[in-house]
Amino acid sequence: MGSTIIEKIVGNNVGKNVKPGDIVTVNVDRVMIHDIFIPFVASKFEEMGFQKLWDADKAVLIYDHLVPASQIDDTRHFKVGNAFVEKYGMKNIHRSDGICHQLMTEAGYVKPGNIVFGTDSHTTTYGCVGAFSSGIGYTEMASILGTGTLWIRVPETIKVNISGKLPGNVMAKDIILKLIGDLGADGATYKALEFTGDTVENMSVASRMSMSNMAIEAGAKCALFTPDEKTAEYCGIELTDKEKDLVGDADAEYCQVINYKAEDFVPVMACPSNVDNVKPVSELEGTEIDQVFIGSCTNGRLEDLMAAAEILKGKKVASFVKLIVTPASRKIYREAVENGTMAVLAEAGAIITHPSCGLCCGRTGGILTDGERVVATNNRNFLGRMGTSKVEIYLASPKSAAACAVSGKIVMP
């Protein structure tokens, strides 16, 4: 009997074959803590009685939700974080380089086959390079910092096979939104997603990242892509035989198999106020909007900004609409400046902000109020996520978002 990707990763880690339902203790390869939770991690760690980190080099602290501070008390998180780094000899800290999930792969902290945990639900993102990564709370993070281990239940796997060529106005975001709509917000709870097929093989790592990022919106524990040449190039490594073997075996057991034809996908949006409330853009056309947000760990990468710029080139954002663009990292910001993308966006009338979580977590950079409607490329449209609870959030691809910014209403890209 063969194995799924997650069974192989966990099996390699614990040194024995595992099957879904097994409860095992894994050795953690890397952890990520962000600014919102560092004060809680630090106090739990000390309350537990630990004197030192299990391995200071394996811990990464990233300031992103609160950067730059928008409320007086935010700076306390930076002070606590800086003191923790100093006291326990951590070297991996990013104070204004971008969003945690972008940096973890971009800065080379995560490699194929790694097991990684982070204090953020979108930690599922690193499945884009074939790593098992998942979100946890701050108490569990404190216990990993002391012990280097965590118990997990080996999940069942849902295989998602996509083959064919995507229509020109469809992006990876449309695929993952469609899948979440089909599965439901709890359709993959406690399970792993495994993506295969020539459509995902032909995708960039950035596009795969948009998909693994949102796996949690269907409840998934992780979302995995087989590492390939693109992964190797992105990570700046040569794949070992073990890493190349991170592919679901033909005789592996899946709890569900979903097949899609790429040609069947259309641009979609997740309508207020659940991510699984997914409708074709064609059914929403004409809905008036107040703001557009292009950014976040889901869709703030260079290819996303370039896709938006292609639509915005030579056009103007509708006069009553604010278009907010937030690159996912400083590196992306610089690249978008260098290749002219930023100039196109600025010329079209975009408000371009520093790289950070920004509007996605509703603390800064364009929060909305009662009765306003926003088309946004991030990953959640929950009540109150980007302002008051009477704001309507439509989640979309960068192409759809850019087209809406020009029209001032929902339109097909």
Add this chain to the structure above:
Amino acid sequence: MEKFSGKIWVLGDDIDTDIIIPTEYLALKTVKDMTPYAFSPLRPELAARIKEGDIIVAGKNFGCGSSREQAPEIIKALGIKCVIAKSFARIFFRNAINNGLLLIENETLRDAVCEGDKITVTINEAIEHKGIQYPITSLPENLVEIIKAGGLVKAMQKLNNSKG
């Protein structure tokens, strides 16, 4: 077997962590400071009305969304004795156990009760509502150990003390 009764508050499906505690309040200093805002996007009146020993009964996928551990901590700080839902989201489930908040999965109770009803829970056995028994399953052994220790912090304290 431990047994307790309480008044119930009834919620729907997919109660997400942004509803349990919106991000804008996460930088407040303590969980106690955050409790008045619990459930505010959905039911602003709820936090003030919940009393010690009350029980939440909800639909499927309770606690979906972010990894914020304040979500189970706030529910516990409000005095909620346990949450009974059709199902729980994964991270919320782990966070609740680690903080000693009791969670019970039950598929049918939610659709049989009204807000304000009284129910009786016998841990690892059954829930009783208006004379009807709803059986419940017991937790895996490794989780029982964490709860027995009084949560993950206490379990780790024990580990560190044993190292001397």
